[in-house]
Amino acid sequence: xxxxxxxxxxxxxxxxxxxVGIMIGAGIFRVPADxxxxxxxxxxxxxxxxxxxxxxxxxxxxxxxxxxxxxxxGGEYHFLRLAWGPRVGALFxxxxxxxxxxxxxxxxAFVVGDYARGLWPNGPHPAIWAGxxxxxxxxxxxxxxxxxxxxxxxxxxxxxxxxxxxxAAALWLGLGDGAAPQPLPDAQPAGTGLGLxxxxxxLAYGGWNEAAYLSAETRAxxxxxxxxxxxxxxxxxxxxxxxxxxxxxxxxxxALAATPxxxxxxxxxxxxxxxxxxxxxAVIVASLSTINATVITGARAMCAAGRQxxxxxxxxxxxxxxxxxxPALLLQALIAIVLTAYGATARDGFTAMxxxxxxxxxxxxxxxxxxxxxxxxxxxxxxxxxxxxxPVVPLVFLAVCLAMLWSSLDYAAFLLTSSESGRHxxxxxxxxxxxxxxxxxxAR
Numbered sequence: 001x002x003x004x005x006x007x008x009x010x011x012x013x014x015x016x017x018x019x020v021g022i023m024i025g026a027g028i029f030r031v032p033a034d035x036x037x038x039x040x041x042x043x044x045x046x047x048x049x050x051x052x053x054x055x056x057x058x059x060x061x062x063x064x065x066x067x068x069x070x071x072x073x074g075g076e077y078h079f080l081r082l083a084w085g086p087r088v089g090a091l092f093x094x095x096x097x098x099x100x101x102x103x104x105x106x107x108x109a110f111v112v113g114d115y116a117r118g119l120w121p122n123g124p125h126p127a128i129w130a131g132x133x134x135x136x137x138x139x140x141x142x143x144x145x146x147x148x149x150x151x152x153x154x155x156x157x158x159x160x161x162x163x164x165x166x167x168a169a170a171l172w173l174g175l176g177d178g179a180a181p182q183p184l185p186d187a188q189p190a191g192t193g194l195g196l197x198x199x200x201x202x203l204a205y206g207g208w209n210e211a212a213y214l215s216a217e218t219r220a221x222x223x224x225x226x227x228x229x230x231x232x233x234x235x236x237x238x239x240x241x242x243x244x245x246x247x248x249x250x251x252x253x254x255a256l257a258a259t260p261x262x263x264x265x266x267x268x269x270x271x272x273x274x275x276x277x278x279x280x281x282a283v284i285v286a287s288l289s290t291i292n293a294t295v296i297t298g299a300r301a302m303c304a305a306g307r308q309x310x311x312x313x314x315x316x317x318x319x320x321x322x323x324x325x326x327p328a329l330l331l332q333a334l335i336a337i338v339l340t341a342y343g344a345t346a347r348d349g350f351t352a353m354x355x356x357x358x359x360x361x362x363x364x365x366x367x368x369x370x371x372x373x374x375x376x377x378x379x380x381x382x383x384x385x386x387x388x389x390x391p392v393v394p395l396v397f398l399a400v401c402l403a404m405l406w407s408s409l410d411y412a413a414f415l416l417t418s419s420e421s422g423r424h425x426x427x428x429x430x431x432x433x434x435x436x437x438x439x440x441x442x443a444r
Contacts, residue, residue, distance in 0.1 A: 018293040019208050019232030023056075024159050027204035028240060029263045029283055032247050037257035038197035042248040048194070049244050052201035053237030058397040059365075060208050060229040061387045062372055068226065069384030070375070076368045077301050082379070083371035087440035092367075093305035093312065094436030095360050099429045101298035102332060103357030106339035108294070109133045110349040111287040113340075115280045127344035131337045137291045138333035141299070142326050159289055162282030163243055166263055169270035170246035199407045202400070203354075204240070207290065208233055226385050295332065302328035346425070356425040358408035360433050366401035369394060 032045075039045045072078035077096070081089030096102075112133040113126030123129075208229065247262045256262055263282075267275030303325035306316030317327040339356070343349030372387070372394050387393050412426025 015228035016232040020235055023207045023236045031200045031204045032244050033256055034200045035197045036253050038194055042253050049240050052205050055400050056205040056208055056233050058393050060233050062394045062397045064226045064229050064385050065387045069382040075301055079368055079371045083374040090440045091436055092364050095433050096301055098432045099357055099360045102335040103353055105294055105336040107353035108287045108290045112284050115283045118280050127340050130340040134333055134336045137295050138329055141295050142329050158285040167246050169267045170250040172270045173250050299325045299328040299332050352425040355412050356429040360429050362401055362405035362408055369398040369401050
């Protein structure tokens, strides 16, 4: 008897909203200051943000061809398996379960915890808030795909409203109706260099690749997915350029570089002390949006893997009535919560989780980029979208992936030799990847 299959229930707008929700997170409230410190003019900073959007677009176009010519809820797992064989696919699945997806969920959950602690200083430890966020979002998605979809619409609406408030504050100050905030007296911009600035920017743009896991549930087939990718990344790029322009031309480059929380200071100057709490709440909502979309797509990869890897067969269950992979959702949440417990042992759980997952993530993203070249040769007649300006566009994307892999390994090595807490997190991620090698023996 054939296993129940996903149905095409998501519109291009639904998928675009999920892409926006994944990409727009706490990073946009943290990264602009680091980028401003790396450049000499406001226009250079905006040019780097535009370049980041173009880099994400090369990846989106590459993924659009892979996802429309080879649609599957398995996403990257399906592409890697077709291109490099079942063993590489099985190792990717293990990496996604133990390191990448669960680590990404835990990373963003720590943002929820940190900002919740800021709103309620005497409340629970940030790791408690992080675990509660993961559990709550997962339970909603176990109820039905519709619950996750509706939640995503609400989260993205609040995110966009928060960014609109920042733009309004900048306009208010620009018209002279408020006192522009000054740099903190004891803060000095720390130069980083253009290379590291691009690393920050590309991290802020991350997450668009998750749409590949929805290719088999998107209405209008490949055309719908391509429209969703272009719409989602285009919207995020415009929002990022707008919010950075608001920071740069209201605060000034030097003030922005020396201001740890520019959104909070900007809203406080324009609208009063309640702005700090408002921005904290906005960051929490943005983080919940990212967790929600990541939970939806991550569990689908685990479900697809359960149908191919014997040791993961319990994850293959699909609730046809609710259109959700409930066993995969449950396991994903449990692992992510365990990772938040590990992150709680570090001084900065967010930093520890970034070091934990980044090297493994960029390794497999590079292998996925390279898969397009192989699949063009081995499956020349597969129908679907074809990336324009081949092979230039996918080559640029592959180069970006390799550069990010090098940077993440360099960052992990830096932590290992420093006195920072959580300095073994990067090594732990690689070790967990290697522990999954026995899975490839039984992969089919």
